[in-house]
Amino acid sequence: MNPKLTRRRFIKGVIASSAAAASTSLWYSAIGADRPAGAVERLLSLNVNGQTRRVDVAPQETLAHTLRYKLGLTGTKLGCNRGECGACTVLADDVNIYACSTLTHEVSKKAVMTVEGLRAADGTLHPVQAAFVQELSPACGFCTSGQVMSAVALLKSNPRPTREEARQAMSGNLCRCGAYDHYLNGVMRASGQLS
Amino acid sequence: MSSHDVMPEMSLYQPVRVEDAIGIANQFADRGWLVGGGQDTYGWLKDRAKSADALIDLKGIESMRGVKETADGIEIGALVTLTEITKDPIIAQRYPLLAQAAGRVASPQIRNVGTIAGNVSQDVRCWYYRRGLNCYRAGGNLCYADTPEGMNREHAIFNASRCVAVTPSDTGPALVALEAQMVINNASGQRVVAAEEFFVGPNLDIQNTTVLRPGDILTAVRIPSKWANAQFYFEKVADRNAWDFALVSLSAVMRVNNGVIEDSRIVVGAVQATPRRLTEVEQAVRGKARNDSTADSIGDLASRTANPLNYNHFKMPLMDNLVKRALRGQA
Ligand SMILES: Cc1cc2nc3c(=O)[nH]c(=O)nc-3n(C[C@H](O)[C@H](O)[C@H](O)COP(=O)(O)OP(=O)(O)OC[C@H]3O[C@@H](n4cnc5c(N)ncnc54)[C@H](O)[C@@H]3O)c2cc1C
Numbered sequence A: 001m002n003p004k005l006t007r008r009r010f011i012k013g014v015i016a017s018s019a020a021a022a023s024t025s026l027w028y029s030a031i032g033a034d035r036p037a038g039a040v041e042r043l044l045s046l047n048v049n050g051q052t053r054r055v056d057v058a059p060q061e062t063l064a065h066t067l068r069y070k071l072g073l074t075g076t077k078l079g080c081n082r083g084e085c086g087a088c089t090v091l092a093d094d095v096n097i098y099a100c101s102t103l104t105h106e107v108s109k110k111a112v113m114t115v116e117g118l119r120a121a122d123g124t125l126h127p128v129q130a131a132f133v134q135e136l137s138p139a140c141g142f143c144t145s146g147q148v149m150s151a152v153a154l155l156k157s158n159p160r161p162t163r164e165e166a167r168q169a170m171s172g173n174l175c176r177c178g179a180y181d182h183y184l185n186g187v188m189r190a191s192g193q194l195s
Numbered sequence B: 001m002s003s004h005d006v007m008p009e010m011s012l013y014q015p016v017r018v019e020d021a022i023g024i025a026n027q028f029a030d031r032g033w034l035v036g037g038g039q040d041t042y043g044w045l046k047d048r049a050k051s052a053d054a055l056i057d058l059k060g061i062e063s064m065r066g067v068k069e070t071a072d073g074i075e076i077g078a079l080v081t082l083t084e085i086t087k088d089p090i091i092a093q094r095y096p097l098l099a100q101a102a103g104r105v106a107s108p109q110i111r112n113v114g115t116i117a118g119n120v121s122q123d124v125r126c127w128y129y130r131r132g133l134n135c136y137r138a139g140g141n142l143c144y145a146d147t148p149e150g151m152n153r154e155h156a157i158f159n160a161s162r163c164v165a166v167t168p169s170d171t172g173p174a175l176v177a178l179e180a181q182m183v184i185n186n187a188s189g190q191r192v193v194a195a196e197e198f199f200v201g202p203n204l205d206i207q208n209t210t211v212l213r214p215g216d217i218l219t220a221v222r223i224p225s226k227w228a229n230a231q232f233y234f235e236k237v238a239d240r241n242a243w244d245f246a247l248v249s250l251s252a253v254m255r256v257n258n259g260v261i262e263d264s265r266i267v268v269g270a271v272q273a274t275p276r277r278l279t280e281v282e283q284a285v286r287g288k289a290r291n292d293s294t295a296d297s298i299g300d301l302a303s304r305t306a307n308p309l310n311y312n313h314f315k316m317p318l319m320d321n322l323v324k325r326a327l328r329g330q331a
C-alpha cells in the first residue's frame, strides 16, 4: 500500500461529515484484499431539502436512485437515465444538475434540493410552481419537476432574465409535449416580468 | 440500447491531494477510472460497454480548481467546469473563443458539472463503439462504421486509420488554436504537453484519444498570452442547439493589423479523430485582408484532401463555409 495514503487523511478529506460511522466500516475497506484504504463510506448524512437524512448508499449509486428509491422522493423523475432529457434535474448548492448522472457520494457535502423541497411549510407553492400553474405550463407533466428546478436555479442566479436568457437556461430540459413556450411564459411570470 | 438503472458494483475513492489520486490510480492501473464531472463516464458504465473496479473522483482536490493568472497567461485548473469557463471574467475578456466553445457543450446541467479535463479527455462518440461492439478501437479487428451500410454521417473525412471516429470535444479545437499547454502529473513528476500533441489519432494509437495513460492526471490547462485579445471566430454546427455533438466546429484565432491577417491558427473539430489544424489555409491567408474576397479566394482549400465516407460528404462544404465565415470577419 502506498504509505502516503494514510487513513487519517482520508477520514479528514472524504468522510468528515459522517465521522460516527467512519471508525468502524473504514476497516472493512482497508482489509479488503490489496485495495488502497479510504474508499468511501456507504453510510451518508445527506442534506436533502434542508433535512439531514441518514442513508446507506452504494459507491456507484446515482443521486436519482437514492432520492427515488431510498428516500421516497419520487418527484424527481427518470426519463433517459443518461443525461439527455432533464427530467431528473435537482439542485446541488443551488446549481441545477442531472440526478441520473451524479453519484450520491459526489454531493455528500452539498445541499440537495428537489421539487418536494420548494413549497413553504404552510403548503404555499414556490413562485415558480405558482407561475407554472397560472401559465398552464405543463401538458402531460412528466418533465415538469425538472423544468421547475431549472427555473428555480436560473432565478437564483439571475432574478430578471431576458426571455432569451431563460431559453438558454432551460435548454437542458426536454419536453416531449413541446410546451416550451408555456414554460418560458412561466419563467417570465415567476420573475415578475409578465402580469 | 439498454440503460440499466444502476451501475455495476465498484469502489469509489475521493482523494483530496493529487499525489493520493496518483497513488490510487497506479494501484488500480487500467482498472481505475478517473472522474471529473462523470458526464462521459457514467454512460459507459451503465451500458456495461466498459467497466472499472474503482472510480477515482478528483473533485475534492482543491489544487486543481480555479483560474489563475500566470507570468505568461492563465492557468485553468483541470476541475474548472465548463460553466465556470463561460463565466470567468478573465477568459471572457482575453480568450472569449474558449468561453464560446465551452458554452456550446451539451446542456446547462452538463456544463455545470463537466470539467475542462473531462471535456478534452472524453472518448469518441461512435455509436458502434459506445454500444460495446468489439471494433478496432475496442481492441477488435473491424470497423462497423466504415462499411457500405455503416451509419457514418457523423464520422471522419480526414486521417482515418482503420477507425473513422471523430473528436467530440468542443473545447479541444479552441485550445489547440490558442496554443494551450496541458499539464500532466504522474508518479514520476510533471510534464507539459502542447494541446496539439495531447490529442492522438488512430494511426498512432487506436485505443486512446489522448496521450494520457493510467496513472496520469491532467492537473491544469495553461493558455499563453500570445493570443490574448486577438480576433476570434467560433462556430459549431450540430443537428440541435442543445445536447448535440458537433457535425463540424471551427475555432480560429487571428492577429489582424490594419485589416490584414498577420498570423492565424484555424482549427476544426469533428472531422477527424483529433482537432484538425488547417495549416494550408493559415498560410494562404497570411498577409491578406480579413474580408470577403480573401474568404472567397480560399475556395475548397480546407476540404480538398478530404476522404469522405458514404454519408458524410456534406461535411466538406460545411467546413469550407465555416472557414469562409471565419475569414470574412462576421457570421
Ligand atoms: C448527452 C450528452 C451530450 C454531450 N454533448 C457534448 C457536446 O456537445 N460537446 C462536447 O464537447 N461534449 C459533450 N458531451 C461529453 C462530455 O460529457 C462533456 O464534454 C464533459 O465536459 C465531460 O467532462 P466530465 O468532467 O464530466 O468528464 P468525465 O466523465 O469525468 O471524464 C471523461 C474522461 O476523462 C477522464 N478524465 C477526467 N478528468 C481527468 C483528469 N483530470 N486527468 C485525466 N483524465 C481525466 C476520465 O477518466 C474519463 O475517461 C456530452 C455528454 C452527454 C452525456
Ligand code: SF4
Pocket: B124, B126, B127, B128, B129, B135, B136, B137, B138, B142, B143, B144, B145, B146, B155, B162, B163, B164, B165
Ligand atoms: S469508427 Fe472507430 S469507434 Fe467506430 S466502429 Fe469504427 S473502429 Fe470502432
Ligand code: FES
Pocket: A077, A078, A079, A080, A081, A082, A083, A084, A085, A086, A087, A088, A089, A098, A099, A100, A101
Ligand atoms: S433522466 Fe437524467 S437527464 Fe434524463
Ligand code: FES
Pocket: A137, A138, A139, A140, A141, A142, A143, A144, A174, A175, A176, A177, A178, A179
Ligand atoms: S409536459 Fe409533457 S413532457 Fe413536458
